[in-house]
Amino acid sequence: MANPKTSDVSPAAGAFARPASDLRLFDAWTLVGATRQPPLQPALTAETLLAEMDRCGVDEAMVSSASVDGASPVDTNPALSIFRAASERLHPIYHILPTCTGEIVLDTFFDDMRTNGVRALAADPEAHRYLLNGLTFGDLFEAMIEKRVPLYLKSDWSVVTAVLKEFPELIVIVRDLGSWGADRFCRPILDAFPNVHVEISTYKLDGGVPALLERYGPERILYGSGYHTCAMGGPAMRLRNLDIDRDAKEQIAHGNLERLLREARP
Amino acid sequence: MKPRTSSPIVRELLETGRITSFPVIDAHGHMGTWPAIWFPNSDAQQMIHTMDRCGVSTLVFSHHNALQDPQTGNETAQQEIDRFPDRLIGYYAVNARYPENIREITRNFSRLRGFAGYKILAAYNKTPITLPEYAPLWAHAHEEKRPVLLHTWGGDTCAGWRQVKEIAERYPDARILMGHSQYGDWDEAISLAKEFPNVFCELTAAGDVNGVVQKMVDDGIEEKMLFGTDLPWFDPMHLIGVIACSRISDAARKRILHDNAAELFSRWLSC
Numbered sequence: 001m002a003n004p005k006t007s008d009v010s011p012a013a014g015a016f017a018r019p020a021s022d023l024r025l026f027d028a029w030t031l032v033g034a035t036r037q038p039p040l041q042p043a044l045t046a047e048t049l050l051a052e053m054d055r056c057g058v059d060e061a062m063v064s065s066a067s068v069d070g071a072s073p074v075d076t077n078p079a080l081s082i083f084r085a086a087s088e089r090l091h092p093i094y095h096i097l098p099t100c101t102g103e104i105v106l107d108t109f110f111d112d113m114r115t116n117g118v119r120a121l122a123a124d125p126e127a128h129r130y131l132l133n134g135l136t137f138g139d140l141f142e143a144m145i146e147k148r149v150p151l152y153l154k155s156d157w158s159v160v161t162a163v164l165k166e167f168p169e170l171i172v173i174v175r176d177l178g179s180w181g182a183d184r185f186c187r188p189i190l191d192a193f194p195n196v197h198v199e200i201s202t203y204k205l206d207g208g209v210p211a212l213l214e215r216y217g218p219e220r221i222l223y224g225s226g227y228h229t230c231a232m233g234g235p236a237m238r239l240r241n242l243d244i245d246r247d248a249k250e251q252i253a254h255g256n257l258e259r260l261l262r263e264a265r266p
Numbered sequence: 267m268k269p270r271t272s273s274p275i276v277r278e279l280l281e282t283g284r285i286t287s288f289p290v291i292d293a294h295g296h297m298g299t300w301p302a303i304w305f306p307n308s309d310a311q312q313m314i315h316t317m318d319r320c321g322v323s324t325l326v327f328s329h330h331n332a333l334q335d336p337q338t339g340n341e342t343a344q345q346e347i348d349r350f351p352d353r354l355i356g357y358y359a360v361n362a363r364y365p366e367n368i369r370e371i372t373r374n375f376s377r378l379r380g381f382a383g384y385k386i387l388a389a390y391n392k393t394p395i396t397l398p399e400y401a402p403l404w405a406h407a408h409e410e411k412r413p414v415l416l417h418t419w420g421g422d423t424c425a426g427w428r429q430v431k432e433i434a435e436r437y438p439d440a441r442i443l444m445g446h447s448q449y450g451d452w453d454e455a456i457s458l459a460k461e462f463p464n465v466f467c468e469l470t471a472a473g474d475v476n477g478v479v480q481k482m483v484d485d486g487i488e489e490k491m492l493f494g495t496d497l498p499w500f501d502p503m504h505l506i507g508v509i510a511c512s513r514i515s516d517a518a519r520k521r522i523l524h525d526n527a528a529e530l531f532s533r534w535l536s537c
């Protein structure tokens with residue numbers, strides 16, 4: 001085998017921020033459960049998810065049901081209790097439905113969230129066929145604002161923008177920004193709505209996070225992996241080795257999410 | 267917390283922020299702006315800074331401009347290779363819609379400095395790699411055992427597995443790098459890499475899919491897998507992290523991150 005002509009890499013590692021090998025990581029977005037088109041290595045059990053977290057050095061994780069593509073949240077929400085029961089490291093995310101059909105009744109819904117340790121919600125308007133607006137969700141969103149419960153939204157930017165225009169005080173976590181960069185979409189939203197956060201599992205853009213940090217500070221950037229669709233090891237190592245200061249890394253890795261969950265009072 | 271691992275490679279990555287026992291070689295990069303995205307680090311100097319941070323010694327790349335305008339874009343790539351000859355190797359980007367450019371460059375490839383082979387973005391140009399316009403390129407790559415990096419994606423009819431199979435049979439000495447490893451058509455990509463000694467799976471984007479790296483290694487193609495990032499698109503540390511945390515051996519990690527590319531590009535790495 002030929003030797004590469006560049007056997008060393010310069011400059012020395014000391015020119016960059018120290019890697020954070022012992023960083024506490026709280027994954028803001030993982031998926032579990034059976035789906036119609038399962039990924040290569042689906043996480044069907046808490047044991048599978050926890051083993052992956054151990055291997056990648058992830059301390060805790062928000063857990064969302066991957067089954068919502070083909071099953072109703074009426075069934076997938078309670079199914080997440082197995083994960084919470086399995087480990088205190090796992091924190092379920094419920095999916096919302098409109099209250100108009102009676103599938104969700106506001107009071108009991110928040111009671112249920114409290115009982116089951118749920119402090120964040122997610123919406124999938126495409127899979128569950130509803131309009132994500134005040135007409136459909138005004139009662140729920142007003143309650144979420146009052147209770148400071150965050151809502152996860154996929155990076156469908158026109159939907160995100162419309163929701164925020166109607167409910168600027170809603171705490172929103174935009175997930176899965178995508179690997180095609182998202183700055184032209186997300187920056188105007190981050191500029192206009194201080195309650196918006198971005199989850200960076202698929203935001204792999206080289207230099208992207210440091211640039212967001214410079215413009216917005218670390219408070220609204222959340223580490224996530226997108227596991228079981230995406231490999232868990234990538235986002236974790238990317239964050240550990242970013243050339244940014246340790247405090248910012250800690251906030252992105254776990255501090256911001258912990259603050260959001262602490263402040264949520266379902 | 268720290269990852270639970272007994273791998274010396276992962277440990278040095280965690281302790282120093284990069285792999286120190288061997289340099290990583292990136293077989294799939296670009297350079298310059300791209301219309302659909304804003305890049306913070308898209309010029310050669312910035313990209314090399316990223317490579318330094320991540321322990322990447324060498325990037326094999328095609329310039330974004332060359333994918334649009336082969337004539338001037340490849341000239342820009344040449345200038346950057348001349349500026350950083352020990353860090354950059356070129357793929358000369360071609361498009362069957364500029365057939366005269368293909369005929370000219372295949373006759374005069376020796377005038378280029380630091381270019382290993384070719385890059386075809388067939389799906390974007392809507393030009394199947396089996397078109398007669400590409401024949402001089404394949405003949406040249408076959409004759410001189412040169413690499414050709416293809417953008418390949420599951421279901422694609424321009425550089426999908428069927429077209430790659432046809433070319434691999436016809437030009438057994440051309441080194442065919444399936445960029446993105448026929449994303450989604452994993453079994454077909456693995457079969458091609460197993461069947462044809464001249465077909466390789468390059469992992470940009472593909473490796474980020476949970477389980478793909480392990481599946482390829484388990485299926486026996488660790489000697490045909492190549493690390494890639496599409497830099498300036500993706501932070502190299504993302505895929506390095508995936509490979510580090512995949513359930514594979516350190517020997518396989520080193521093959522993917524270094525050895526396979528070092529063998530494939532040895533003529534350009536050592537000249």
Ligand SMILES: [Zn+2]
Pocket residue numbers: 294295296417445496
């Ligand atoms: Zn590419």
